[in-house]
Amino acid sequence: MPETFPLLWRLLHWLMAAMILAMLAIGISMVASLSNYHALVNVHRPLGILILVLVAIRLLIRIFSKSPPLPRHMPRHLRFAAHASHWILYGLLFALPLVGWAMLSAAGYPIVLYGPLHLPAILPHSDQLYALLRPLHTALAFALFAVFLAHFGAALAHRFIFRDGVFESMAIGSRRKDR
Amino acid sequence: MSDNESSHPKNRYSFAGKLRPLAGIGVALGLVVAGYAWAGGFLAPGHLSQTLIVDTFQDINGVHPGFRRNHAKGVCMTGWFDSNGNGSRLSRAQIFQPGRFPVYGRFALAGGMPMATDTPASIRSLAVNFSTPNGEDWRIGTLDLPVFPFQDPQAFAAQLRTTLPDPATGKPDQARIDAFFAGNPASAKAIGIIKSRPFSSGFANASYNGLNAFLAIDDKNVATPVRWSLVAADPFEAETTPPNDPNYLFDTLIARVQEAPVEWRLVLTVGEPEDATDDATIPWPAERTRIDTGTLTVNAIEPEAPGNCRDINFDPLVLPDGIEASDDPLLSARSATYSVSFTRRAGEHKNPSEIELGTTRPAKGP
Ligand code: HEM
Ligand code: HEM
Numbered sequence: 001m002p003e004t005f006p007l008l009w010r011l012l013h014w015l016m017a018a019m020i021l022a023m024l025a026i027g028i029s030m031v032a033s034l035s036n037y038h039a040l041v042n043v044h045r046p047l048g049i050l051i052l053v054l055v056a057i058r059l060l061i062r063i064f065s066k067s068p069p070l071p072r073h074m075p076r077h078l079r080f081a082a083h084a085s086h087w088i089l090y091g092l093l094f095a096l097p098l099v100g101w102a103m104l105s106a107a108g109y110p111i112v113l114y115g116p117l118h119l120p121a122i123l124p125h126s127d128q129l130y131a132l133l134r135p136l137h138t139a140l141a142f143a144l145f146a147v148f149l150a151h152f153g154a155a156l157a158h159r160f161i162f163r164d165g166v167f168e169s170m171a172i173g174s175r176r177k178d179r
Numbered sequence: 180m181s182d183n184e185s186s187h188p189k190n191r192y193s194f195a196g197k198l199r200p201l202a203g204i205g206v207a208l209g210l211v212v213a214g215y216a217w218a219g220g221f222l223a224p225g226h227l228s229q230t231l232i233v234d235t236f237q238d239i240n241g242v243h244p245g246f247r248r249n250h251a252k253g254v255c256m257t258g259w260f261d262s263n264g265n266g267s268r269l270s271r272a273q274i275f276q277p278g279r280f281p282v283y284g285r286f287a288l289a290g291g292m293p294m295a296t297d298t299p300a301s302i303r304s305l306a307v308n309f310s311t312p313n314g315e316d317w318r319i320g321t322l323d324l325p326v327f328p329f330q331d332p333q334a335f336a337a338q339l340r341t342t343l344p345d346p347a348t349g350k351p352d353q354a355r356i357d358a359f360f361a362g363n364p365a366s367a368k369a370i371g372i373i374k375s376r377p378f379s380s381g382f383a384n385a386s387y388n389g390l391n392a393f394l395a396i397d398d399k400n401v402a403t404p405v406r407w408s409l410v411a412a413d414p415f416e417a418e419t420t421p422p423n424d425p426n427y428l429f430d431t432l433i434a435r436v437q438e439a440p441v442e443w444r445l446v447l448t449v450g451e452p453e454d455a456t457d458d459a460t461i462p463w464p465a466e467r468t469r470i471d472t473g474t475l476t477v478n479a480i481e482p483e484a485p486g487n488c489r490d491i492n493f494d495p496l497v498l499p500d501g502i503e504a505s506d507d508p509l510l511s512a513r514s515a516t517y518s519v520s521f522t523r524r525a526g527e528h529k530n531p532s533e534i535e536l537g538t539t540r541p542a543k544g545p
Contacts, residue, residue, distance in 0.1 A: 024215065025214075025215060025218045028215055028218050028219035029218040029219055029220070030515075031219075031229070031230075031515075032219055032220035032226075032228045032229070032230070033220070033228070033515070034227065034228060034229060034232075034332050034508075034511060034512040034515050034516070035508060035511055035512070036511070037229070037511045037512070037514055037515035037518075038496050038504060038510065038511035038514050038515075039511070041514075071188065072188070073188035073189045073191070073192070074192060075189075075192050078192060107490075107492065107521070107525070108490065108491050108492075109316075109492070109494075109497065110314070110315060110316045110497060115500045116313065116315065116499075116500035118314060118315065120314070125486055125490065126486070126490075127485070127489075127490040127524075127525040127526075128525075130490075130522075130525045131522075131525040131526030134522050134525070134526075135526075145215065149208055149211065149212070152207075152208065152211065153204055153207075153208050156200075156203075156204045156207060157200075157204060160200040160203065160204065161191075161194065161197050161200050161201065161204075162191045162192055163191060164188070164191055164192075
């Protein structure tokens with residue numbers, strides 16, 4: 001059994017973590033900023049689509065490779081929380097960018113990524129659909145933020161309370177000590 | 180916490196006696212939440228935002244479900260744009276390659292009242308979406324004004340608030356309005372320019388200006404500041420006493436389009452280095468180079484209805500590759516504000532528009 005996740009996988013984890021935290025910050029600030037709205041939304045669309053691509057790659061790796069097992073003595077309810085929160089994270093990371101893309105489609109906007117590069121619409125033009133999806137995008141983003149907080153709190157608990165090597169299994173530059 | 184106490188692996192998962200690390204984690208999470216709250220402006224609730232501007236429109240006009248919070252009274256149009264290729268000297272956008280491209284848009288009156296009465300001094304607007312075969316869209320919003328009365332969204336919002344009725348009198352307070360213009364000489368000057376020439380008598384013989392500066396980007400990535408205008412082909416006729424019809428501007432337009440297609444030239448005015456790109460209150464000198472890029476033809480008018488211009492956000496920053504925003508602070512603010520207005524109206528039950536005349540027959544097609 002591997003003790004840590006492979007390096008490439010850990011790098012991907014931290015890259016995506018940074019991107020997702022940036023996306024949440026960009027999203028929440030652009031809807032309240034007159035002067036930065038345009039610059040931020042122009043980054044928000046391509047970065048969100050990049051997250052969609054990366055999460056698909058990550059899911060494939062997760063399904064087809066073995067991740068280090070959770071420590072033997074970890075109680076049941078914590079294991080359950082760990083697994084459930086990971087799948088919720090995957091679900092949200094698919095749903096959020098897809099809803100973003102879908103809502104812009106329903107609104108009849110061109111979905112510009114960069115320069116002439118744009119995506120096709122994935123829904124017909126419909127104000128009703130847009131009116132459903134736009135608030136859903138916000139709700140999912142707040143849900144993602146909540147699950148991130150739980151994930152971050154759990155990681156710190158593994159590191160500073162449980163000290164069971166789970167934090168180190170995803171960390172870069174420290175070896176997993178014991179299990 | 181010594182390692183001895185938690186020597187049995189099972190005991191590690193107890194939180195008992197681990198108050199300090201728990202508190203530390205709590206503080207860390209609290210800091211993250213505070214950081215995001217700050218980023219989202221939650222710690223400065225009164226700051227001028229897109230939400231606040233749209234709320235102000237609603238405070239002034241009331242909420243008219245389904246209608247735009249500004250430019251509420253309008254009709255949809257369709258037509259085409261014949262590009263003559265001249266624009267490609269400045270911009271690599273496909274719309275400036277020679278050819279005919281489909282167009283839809285909206286004629287409207289500035290103001291948030293969907294049932295407003297048309298008057299000779301009503302500010303008219305024309306919003307247009309140009310589509311090109313490469314899948315890009317270009318949306319422009321234009322007004323029949325020579326300059327915009329406000330430099331930035333702060334001035335716009337401050338002026339908007341002066342039009343709120345004074346609770347004591349039920350009418351806007353003239354002293355506040357005067358104070359605004361005294362404190363904003365650029366706005367006072369722009370209003371002077373606007374009032375110095377007559378409005379046209381209708382929609383079809385009005386010329387419309389984009390007012391904000393944009394950057395045209397060519398093949399070699401050279402950026403040129405431009406302002407665009409839609410110059411009426413119909414001869415200018417000054418406003419006269421209006422007929423006794425609250426919708427006379429729209430009714431005259433509909434009749435005019437039924438007669439024959441109506442045309443505008445899409446003209447790019449080329450800015451020189453000394454011309455302000457970040458101040459729409461200042462006109463550019465009359466001698467600037469003007470490039471005639473082609474003809475916009477409007478051949479059908481239809482009332483606002485599901486799926487047509489009603490459900491489109493004419494966001495001025497929906498731009499093709501080859502056109503970019505300038506440093507004009509109005510642009511990002513408009514994009515942000517239109518998005519809030521669009522989102523609110525999209526979710527509301529729709530009421531019929533004042534301009535409900537059944538689809539006019541298209542005039543002779545292309
Ligand atoms: C991981 C991916 C994403 C995250 C975490 C995210 C997060 C957010 C957040 C937090 C907001 C602000 C919501 C609010 O307060 O109302 C937002 C708004 C928005 N997002 Fe995303 N988003 C993601 C992906 C996307 C994608 C892929 C697109 C489009 C292609 C997109 C388009 C938008 C738009 C257009 C807005 C609102 C702009 C407005 O209403 O003016 N998002 N997003
Ligand atoms: C900060 C300044 C401005 C604010 C806050 C503002 C606000 C708005 C709002 C809320 C709408 C309704 C959007 C919708 O629901 O689709 C609107 C429409 C419009 N605005 Fe502005 N506006 C500003 C400046 C300008 C300028 C400078 C121009 C012209 C060059 C302009 C031209 C238009 C036009 C043409 C429409 C109507 C589009 C349509 O028919 O759908 N606005 N404006």
